[in-house]
Amino acid sequence: xxxxxxxxxxxxxxxxxxxxxxxxxxxxxxxxxxxxxxxxxxxxxxxxxxxxxxxxxxxxxxxxxxxxxxxxxxxxxxxxxxxxxxxxxxxxxxxxxxxxxxxxxxxxxxxxxxxxxxxxxxxxxxxxxxxxxxxxxxxxxxxxxxxxxxxxxxxxxxxxxxxxxxxxxxxxxxxxxxxxxxxxxxxxxxxxxxxxxxxxxxxxxxxxxxxxxxxxxxxxxxxxxxxxxxxxxxxxxxxxxxxxxxxxxxxxxxxxxxxxxxxxxxxxxxxxxxxxxxxxxxxxxxxxxxxxxxxxxxxxxxxxxxxxxxxxxxxxxxxxxxxxxxxxxxxxxxxxxxxxx
Numbered sequence: 001x002x003x004x005x006x007x008x009x010x011x012x013x014x015x016x017x018x019x020x021x022x023x024x025x026x027x028x029x030x031x032x033x034x035x036x037x038x039x040x041x042x043x044x045x046x047x048x049x050x051x052x053x054x055x056x057x058x059x060x061x062x063x064x065x066x067x068x069x070x071x072x073x074x075x076x077x078x079x080x081x082x083x084x085x086x087x088x089x090x091x092x093x094x095x096x097x098x099x100x101x102x103x104x105x106x107x108x109x110x111x112x113x114x115x116x117x118x119x120x121x122x123x124x125x126x127x128x129x130x131x132x133x134x135x136x137x138x139x140x141x142x143x144x145x146x147x148x149x150x151x152x153x154x155x156x157x158x159x160x161x162x163x164x165x166x167x168x169x170x171x172x173x174x175x176x177x178x179x180x181x182x183x184x185x186x187x188x189x190x191x192x193x194x195x196x197x198x199x200x201x202x203x204x205x206x207x208x209x210x211x212x213x214x215x216x217x218x219x220x221x222x223x224x225x226x227x228x229x230x231x232x233x234x235x236x237x238x239x240x241x242x243x244x245x246x247x248x249x250x251x252x253x254x255x256x257x258x259x260x261x262x263x264x265x266x267x268x269x270x271x272x273x274x275x276x277x278x279x280x281x282x283x284x285x286x287x288x289x290x291x292x293x294x295x296x297x298x299x300x301x302x303x304x305x306x307x308x309x310x311x312x313x314x315x316x317x318x319x320x321x322x323x324x325x326x327x328x329x330x331x332x333x334x335x336x337x338x339x340x341x
Contacts, residue, residue: 003146003147003172003206004104004106004146004147005061005106005108005146005147005172005174005206005207006172006206008060008104008106009206009207009234009273009274012060013268013273013298014268014272014273014274014275014293015060015061015106015273015274015275016058016059016060016061016264016275016276016286016289016290016293017059017060017061017062017063017108017236017238017274017275017276017277018054018059018061018062018063018276018277018281018286019054019057019059019241019276019277019278019280019281019282019283019285019286020241020277020278020279020280020281020282021036021050021063021065021067021110022036022067022279023253023279023280023281023282024050024053024282025039025046025050025065028046028049028050029046034077035068035073035074035076035077035079036065036067036068037065037066037067037068037069037074037079037086037087037090038077038079038086039065040065040066040086040087040089040090040093041085041086041089044089044093047065047090047093048093048096048097050065051064051093051094051097051098052097053283054283054286055097055098055101055105056283057283057284057286057287057290058286058287058289058290058291059105059276059286059290060103060104060105060106061105061106061107061108061274061276062094062097062098062105062106062107062108063108063109063110063149063151064087064090064091064093064094064107064108064109064110064140064143064145064149065090065093065110066086066087066090066091066109066110066111066136066139066140067110067111067112067151067152068112068115069083069086069087069090069110069111069112069136069139069140070083070111070112070114070132070133070135070136071083071132071135072114072115072116072124072132073112073114073115074086083132083135083136083139084135084138084139084142085139086139087109087136087139087140087143088139088140088142088143089143090109090110090140090143091107091109091139091140091141091142091143091144091145092143092144094107094143094144094145095107095143095144095145106146106147107144107145107146107147108145108146108147108148108149108174109136109137109140109141109143109145109147109148109149109171110149110151111133111136111137111140111148111149111150111151111162111173112151112152113152113153113154113155113158114129114132114133114158116129117155118155118157118158118161119157124158126157126160126161129157129158129161129162130161130164130165130168131165132165133161133162133164133165133166134165134168134169136165137165137166137168137169137171138169140171141169141170141171145171146172147171147172147173147174147206148162148166148169148171148172148173148174149173149174149175149176150162150163150166150173150174150175150176150205151175151176151211151212151238152176152177152178152211152212153175153176153177153178153185154177154178154185154186154187154189155185155187155189156187156189156193156194156197159175159177159197160197160201162175163175163201163202163203163204163205164202164203166203167202167203172205172206173203173205173206174205174206174207174208174236174274175198175205175208176208176209176210176211176236176238177189177194177210177211178210178211178212178213179191179210179213179218179219179222179319179320180212180213180214180218182315182316182318182319182320183218183221183222183225183316183318183319183320183321184320190225190319190320190321191210191222191223191225191226191228191229191319191320191321192225192226192228192229192321194208194226195208195225195226195229195230195231196229198231198233199231204233205233206233206234207233207234207235207236207273207274208226208233208234208235208236209222209223209226209235209236209237209238209272209274210222210223210226210236210237210238210239211236211237211238211239211278212238212239212240212278212279213239213240213278214240214243214315215239215240215242215243215311215312215315216239216240216241216242216255216259216260216263216311216312217307217308217311217312217313217314218314218315218316218319219237219238219239219240219267220237220239220263220266220267220270220302220307220311221304221307221314221319222319223235223237223267223270223271223272224270224271224301224304225319225320225321226271227270227271227301228321234273234274235271235272235273235274236272236273236274236275236276237267237270237272237274237275237276238275238276238277238278239263239267239277239278240253240255240277240278240279240280240281241253241254241255241259241260241277241278241279241280241281241282241285242254242255242256242259242280242312243255243312244279244280251280252280253279253280253281255280255281255285257284257285257287257288257289258288259311260277260281260285260288260289261285261288261289261291261292262292262310262311263289263311264289264290264292264293265292265293265296265299266302266306266307266310266311268293268298269298269299269300269301269302270301270302270307271301275289275293276289277289
């Protein structure tokens with residue numbers, strides 16, 4: 001049987017995903033160093049409000065509060081034995097919110113990186129990574145998630161392990177990587193290399209793309225790189241709401257709702273089908289993005305000059321796919337935000 005996300009994609013030219021999880025939860029009182037996943041059982045009403053905010057703003061798809069839901073991440077909070085229950089609870093809250101909506105809404109079970117380094121550079125083996133992702137996937141499946149949403153991955157080995165875990169759980173999945181170093185992931189993967197890797201997976205994602213990174217402009221350049229690979233699989237764009245800056249002791253993203261609305265339209269014109277926000281993206285941003293996508297006619301594929309003019313310059317002169325990479329441009333103090341979106 002075809003999964004719910006695929007069926008919805010067959011009826012729509014674009015879908016609006018959600019925005020930031022961590023930003024919203026911090027605004028609700030989550031403290032730095034706390035495990036957001038514990039709120040799935042300790043404060044379910046807050047997690048329900050998180051999901052509802054995205055739905056009310058017009059999102060067709062939202063991610064569960066389970067980004068750090070593997071045993072490796074939960075071990076930092078002495079909760080490694082609660083993987084199944086915490087993920088199940090996060091998905092159950094989402095299922096309730098989605099089922100009460102007046103339109104089809106997809107519950108995407110968020111699966112973030114383990115935080116460990118894959119072998120041979122580190123100690124995390126493929127077998128252990130698959131085991132951890134599979135445990136999380138089964139909890140999300142039991143809670144009613146429609147699809148697994150693997151996100152903010154840097155290493156191709158970890159992406160492959162998550163894909164295998166999705167297969168073992170008999171779940172469809174989507175998968176995004178974070179490109180933040182001159183168009184490459186932290187482990188050196190380019191957009192072209194990602195597209196080639198996805199094409200070779202035994203269990204392929206429903207859609208794939210990029211999230212987080214250093215800013216909306218860079219992310220759209222990555223989307224253009226994915227499109228140039230020739231893939232026919234739906235692409236995902238989930239860019240940060242501008243660039244993070246420290247303001248009065250807190251991280252603030254300078255992307256306005258108006259800027260993110262323009263980003264959403266450019267993302268669609270670049271070839272993305274599932275469009276959302278990452279760090280710093282609030283329901284206000286999402287509402288503006290939805291309105292812009294509904295009212296702005298589809299345009300030509302934008303060039304890099306157009307993207308830079310409308311969203312700001314790039315953090316480097318290259319995206320990693322050039323035959324002869326040029327010199328890297330100074331990053332002008334841009335600070336990488338690696339926390340949960």
